[in-house]
Amino acid sequence: MASLHRFTPSLVAFDPRGASVRAVAYHRLRVEDQPVARVNRNVFGITGALQQQWDPRQVHSPGGRPAISRQYSLSGRVLRTDSVDAGWHIVLSGSGGQGLTRWDSRGGRQRYQYDGLLRRVAVFEQAGNDARERCVERLAYAPPSAGHAAFNRCGRLVRHDDPAGSVAIEHYGLGGAMTGQSRRLLNADTPPDWPAAEHLRELQLAPERFASSWHYDALGGLQQLTDARGNQRLWRYGVEGELARVELVFSSARRKVLLERRDCNAQGQVTREQMGNGMLAEFSYDEKDGSLLRLAAYRSARRENTLQDMTYAYDRVGNVLSLRDAAQPTTWHSNVRSDATCVFGYDSLYQLVSASGRENARHAGGPALPGLVMFGAAQVDLWRNYNRHYQYDAGGNLVQMRHAPSSGQGYTRRMAVAAHSNHAWIQGQAVGFDRCGNQQTLTVGQALSWNLRNQLAQVSQVLREDGQADTESYAYDADGQRLLKRRVSKAAGMTHLREVIYLPGLELRRDHATGQWLNVLTIETGRTSIRALQWQKGRPDGVNDEQLRFSLSDLTGSCTLELDEHAVLLSQEGFYPYGETAWWAAKNAVEASYKTLRYSGKERDASGLYYYGYRYYAPWLQRWISPDPAAEVDGLNLYAMVSNNPMTLADADGRAGSTMSERVSLGLFFVGFLGLAGLALGALADIPAIGATAGALLGGVLLGLLVHEGYRNARRKAVHNSAESIAEWLSQRAIDIAESRGLTHEETHRLVNFFYEHQGDNALLSVAAHSTQEGKIYGFVGPAVSAQVANNLMQSGKSMGRDMRRLGYRNILLRDPVRAQPEQPVGPSTAGAVSSFDVQATTGLARRKVARASAPAASSESPGVLARAPASAFSADMSAVEHLMAGPEGRSIALTIGHLREGRTGAVHWHKYQDEGGLWSADLHAYPGGGTGRGAFRLMFEHLGGRRYRVVGVRNPHR
Structure with a gap:
């Protein structure tokens, strides 16, 4: 390479x-x-x-x-x-920078109307062959009034009539986020022409209303979504803002845990997901660059029954070179081995030029899916290997794809490319493009229609002589997101109507021919997406109501596995590099029919197209069917899929490919963009060079801040996690010493403080305790590398004060029966001594940063700031747990209180609970019966003001 x-x-x-x-x-x-x-x-x-x-x-x-x-x-x-790809468009702007009129090369015109505050109030459209313009959008804003103020609506958008219907925003949160809306659809298939009078607009709307609501926490995190059918999704977050738990409450009151637990590393990457169906997913990353190295999924936390075990290999710039799924069986047929290994090759521009893997042996390629294979099929010739070779022209257009299987007939797909644009089509197929670059034909006999906003409006899949075609049509809201899909087909003299209504967190799938009405609830839980099937009517036999389907994705976000709520495999799928399905299998045909999410986690329509959000992708063409609406943000070729590197990059919404390193790329964009902006502004003032330099410098500053913030966040998480792990180890060790020596809570607290005072002096520390014949008790802290020698000295019975100092150990007098208060550390006598010794278990990062982690970061909420101060700075009423202080529970409680008094908030995961009436929480390390991390018992506090708190009890995380 x-x-x-x-x-x-x-x-x-x-x-x-x-x-x-x-x-x-x-x-x-x-x-x-x-x-x-x-x-x-x-x-x-x-x-x-x-x-x-x-x-x-x-x-x-x-x-x-x-x-x-x-x-x-x-x-x-x-x-x-x-x-050359998207044609021309002209925008006439007003004095305030607002767009007034827009024309495009198809002859379409859009006119925008504003109020006195330059808020858009109407949008008019007119096609080149229309006699007059139509009003396709009207927007209304709430005037100042007590009624609107009660719902935080004053001055904000409260009604928006758009090309798909109308949405009413019923209330906003204090931060400005929409917290309640209701959506209605048009009552006809024709585009709207909204009159000015609201009561006349009501006549164009269907009576059915779909209401959704959201609830956010004080930091803007989504806590609850209630969809239009009354189902609730509940999200809970960790102290760093990471997703920690997800639950679903059906409208029937049936409650399901979707995400039980989620662990992240210091960089915020998910390392472990325990799903509500018992499935365990584990992720391993490269320590140097954060690349995903291994993705393993098991049916249960016992790691028995491996469902997926994918390993990735990369070149030095991060391109995926290979992936292998060790959980898939290796088969042999005609002396050819077929296993779940894919290998990829690239040219010097990092475009994918070769790929190998395995496929369904009977797949002939093209838009159609390969044949479905049932689980347990006994045929030995189901699989075969393949090799694919890709060629591109200088503009990044795929001009040839050669498919060579290990058995059977191969094929070559050649693309013809226009001389002065990137318009391309399969050779031999008459495919045209309109003047805005929208493809006019999908395959032979399938026509594509586009609306004035260059959005796909209809696919005619079957054209008949009588003019009645099988069509799939689409409607979009004002933001360009698909709101309705309607499919009309004819069979046996009957017309079948199927439609899908897309709502927040919900899809209403209705088959008017069979009477099956299905609600599909969609929930994202990180790397695993979940869909719940809730039947309104017409549920088929053998299919459970309120069925959960857990979809596990690969590196590109493609849905490779589907499991039910008992972690039983429902379906499985493999893909070619550019998104065609290479093979798929399922439990049965019925379960397979409800699989809608496939490549990149997107929905595949009946036409074979994938809907991404802003445009449609044809995987068998390896390109988009319309130009990028974001123009050249992803390159000058407006049809190329993720810069021809589909195994390394993924597109989220149809506008640009991205990887884990996009934070830096975004910063570089700021440098270039602000440099150009500064150049333009400077030119207006006759100082273009100074303007460009200032803009580039500002972009460089933003880049530095962006990268530095990412570095700080990663370090902050690492420091916090390290501080907590040290506190867990030290608490257990301190309690062991306290129990063996009979230390009081105050003596134990001094030992812990002594450890933290010297934590920054050595790379890795050990802690020890030593008793003398006089009844004195000393605590020792020193380098772990000398722990064994120090232990031998304590056991030898010889004078050890000087030798211990030479080893780097320091001591503190914890108890002196003669003096009421301990003096400065002195070398103890060792006659008849009894010792206790242990070594700190910590990480490399903790060795460097734990001392700094003891000081909490500044917080906007004063109760959370416990800076290092005298003990009086933090006070807590302990009455509620006084009965526990004399037992083993009391030692753990006292250590937690000690950490808070000293300002070591990170050591006990100090944070405000969001579901406990505003209570504050601190972990109880080494608490009897408790675990670590999220399994730790927690001491709950009520904030009384300032640094004063009241302990309200101990919380068991398992209840």
Whole structure:
């Protein structure tokens, strides 16, 4: 791999103003090839504004055109944008920067209307062949009044009539988040034309109303969502804001735990998920860069019955080189071994050029799914290996994919690409594009229709001579998100209507032909997504009501496993690199029919297209069917899927690919963007170079802050976790010493404080106790590497004060029967001594940072700040637990109180509970019957004001 990248640097050329005018990359497919320069060219105007962007294909093409060109108004705003992929559009802006009118190359026009506060109140649209414009959106805002103030609605949007219907916002939270809304759909399939009068708009709406509500905590975290069918989802978070537990309460009052426990590492990555169905998922990461190395799923926490065991290997820049699922069986057929191993190869631009794996032996490729395999099928020829080879042109268009199976007939898919754009189609198929770059035909005989906003409006799957086609049509809300899918088909002289209504956390799937009405509840719990099937009517035989389906995803977010609420496998699926299904299997055909989430965790429509949120993806074409609505944020090729690297990158919503390192990429974007913005603004003041420099410097500062904040967050989590693990070990050790020596709570507290005072002096410490014949008790803290020698000295009976100091040990007099108060540490006598010794169990990070972790970070909530101060700074009424203080429970309680008095909040996970009436919580380490981490017993406090608290009791986490 190293030789492939020899002499392939990335070069950037700047003009005297600091603007990037050339970006050169070198392409090599094979080691023996000579590197070929791929040049991206930028053209800036006199004012420093970016006017043209050329991709490597058009730069060297005779008669080539810039991929994107822009024209600016006298005020510096973009007036016209031309794209070889998406056509042109013109935006006329007002004096306040608000868009007034927009035209595009299809002849469509949009007009925006505002009130005196420049709030948008209406949107009008007119197609090129329409006689007049239609009002497709109307927005209403609440005036100041006591009634609206009660629901925090004053001045805020309260009603929005959009292309799919109408939504009413009923109340807002104190932070401005919407907490209640109701949605209604149109009562007809025709696009709306909203009149100004509200009572006339009501006539265009269906009577059914779908109400949803949200509840947030004080930090803005979503705690509860109640969907339109009365089902509740409950989220709980840890002290760092990480998701910790998820529950679902059906409208029938049946309660289900979806996520039982979730553990994260110091970087915030999920390391363990214990699901409500018993499934255990574990994740391992590379310590250097955080890459996922292993994903293992087991049917239960006992790690028996492995469901998935995927391991990943990467090259030095993070591209996925291979993955293997050790949980899948290895099969043999015709002397060919087939196992669940995939291997990938890349060119010098990190485009995927080869892939190998296994597939359904009877899959012929194309938009259709391969045949379903039932679990337990006995055929030995179900699987075969495959190799795929990909070729791209200079613009990043896939021009050829060659599929070579280990048995049977292979095939080659070739794409034809337009000379001066990135419009592409399968050779031999007459596929056109409209003037805005929207594909007009999906496959032969399947027409695509688009609305004025360049959103897919309809797929005609079967065209008949009588004009009655099988269609699937879509409606979208004002934000461009799909709200309704309606499928109409004909069979046996009957018309079948199926529709899906998409609501917050809920999908209403209705089959009007069979009478089956199904509510699908959607819940995200991190790496595992959950769907609950709730039947309104028409439940088929053999299918349980309120069924839970747990979907486990891979590195790209694709749904590879589905389990029921008892962790029984329902379905399984494998994918080719660009998203086609290579094989899939299920428990039975009925269970398979309810699987809707597949590649990248997205829904696959009947047409074979995947809906991502902003556009649709055709996996058999390995490209999008419309240009990127976010323009060139993911490259100048507006149809390319994740820069042709689908195993390393994933697209969340159809606009850009991303990886774990996107925080840095976002920062680099700030540098470039603000540099250009500064250049443009500086040019207006006749100082373009100074403006560009200032903008770039500001972007650099933002980048530094962004990266530093990520570093600080990771370090803060690591320090907190380390402090807590040390406190757990030290508490157990201190209690052991206290019980063996009969130490009082105050003496134990002094030993713990002595340990923390010297924690920063050595890399790894041990703690010991020693008793003398005179009844004195000493505590020792010193380097763990000398623990064995120190222990031998204490057991030898010789004078050991000087030798212990040479070993680096320090001591404190915990008890002196003669003096009421201990003096400064002195070397104890060892005659007849009895010793107790142990070594601190901690991590490398803890060895460096635990002393710093003792001081809590500043907090906006004064009760949470327990800075190091005299003991009087923190006081607690212990009356509620006074009866426990004389027993073993009392030692743990006293240690926790001691940590809080000294300001070591991180040692006891001190935080405010969000579901206990505002109580505060601190972990009780080494509490009898308790565990560690989330299994620890907790001391609960009521805040009385200032640093005064009242202990209200001990909480058992298992109840």
